[in-house]
Amino acid sequence: MTGMSKAFIGELIAECVAVFIIIVFGDSVAAMYSLYDPSPYKLAYWGVCIVWGLGVTIAIYVTGAVSGTHANPAVTLALACFRGFSWKKVLPYWAAQVLGGFLGAVIVYTLFSPVIDHYAALHQIDRLHDGAGAGVFFTHPGDFITPMHAFVDEIILTAMLLLGIFAVTCEYNTQAPQANSGALIIGFLVAAIGASAGYLEAWAINPARDFGPRLFCYFAGWGGSALPSPGNYWWVPIAGPLIGGVIGGAFYQGLLKPFMPSLNKTRDSNTAHD
Structure with a gap:
């Protein structure tokens, strides 16, 4: 195994x-939110949001030195479009990310399956016909939201996410x-969007985050x-x-x-040396 291929396997892992x-943190807090009555979060929704956000933070600290922690196909695609990320790595990264979502859902199911079963029995609903407990694992439109409206929403919200990520990681942004x-x-940022x-x-x-658990x-x-x-x-939480x-x-x-001043200074310096 060459050094390059070994490094790439490490990135995928x-x-x-x-x-x-x-998913282990995020879908678990979704289970806490939706399966228990009274819910510890129904009147304290920020708690759900911050757990999802901290899940992202922990994931970055654990894996960032190896792969840069895209942890999101939308991030991988944007980095390939604008930050020089190799297009050859895009599909393998996507596959690894979806697999991570699938495996995370396995763990959440292992933790909460008795609670899901009790919830279904209590409300006299089932998984196949009523989607009992599905909101623990993957997303769906909320009240008054059609799939096409949700598609537009996801475009807007993910644009805000990548705007923030690009700003935070820009080497020329002195406010980062x-x-x-x-x-x-x-x-x-993830918590604020939620x-x-x-x-x-x-x-x-x-x-x-959606398709991996949905597949499970x-x-x-x-x-x-x-x-x-x-x-x-x-398809909405994928394409949007x-x-x-x-x-x-x-x-x-x-x-x-x-318009970043430090970028312009670098350009001016390079021009002066030419």
Whole structure:
């Protein structure tokens, strides 16, 4: 095994582990929110949001040195479009991320399956026909939201996510957090998106976060309520974030980065030396 191929395998493992961590924390707090009565979070929704955000932060601290922690196909695509990430790595990264989501859902199911079964029995619903407990694992439109409206929402929210990520990680942005604090700020960004818009359709903003657990649920008894899901919704949390991520990255690269003073100083310095 060459050094390059060994390093690439390490990157894929890291991406898988990163999404795994996010799902273990995030879907578990979704279970705490939705399966218990009284819920510890129904009147304290910020708690759900901050746990998802901290899951992202922890994932970055665990895996960032190996792969850069994309942990999101929308991030990988945007980095390939605008930050020089190798296009040859995009599909393998996506596969590793979805696998991480699948494996994370396995752990959450292991933890909460008795509670899911009790919830279904109490409300006289089942997984296959009623999607009992499905909200623990994957997203769906909230009240008054159609699939097409959710598609637009996901484009907008993921654009905001990538705008923030590009700003936090831009080497020319003197206002970006320094050293290793960027992971915490990105986690807060995820939490802020959830706190401000999570009830629309559970703020997937990440195809792997939704599709990996959804794929697990398809095989774990949810069947058609997971894939293709009511209203054939399954594609929305995939396509919306992929489009939105590119838009958010383009917005930062095209409208803000060219005006960074430190970038212009570097250009002026290079021009002076020519």
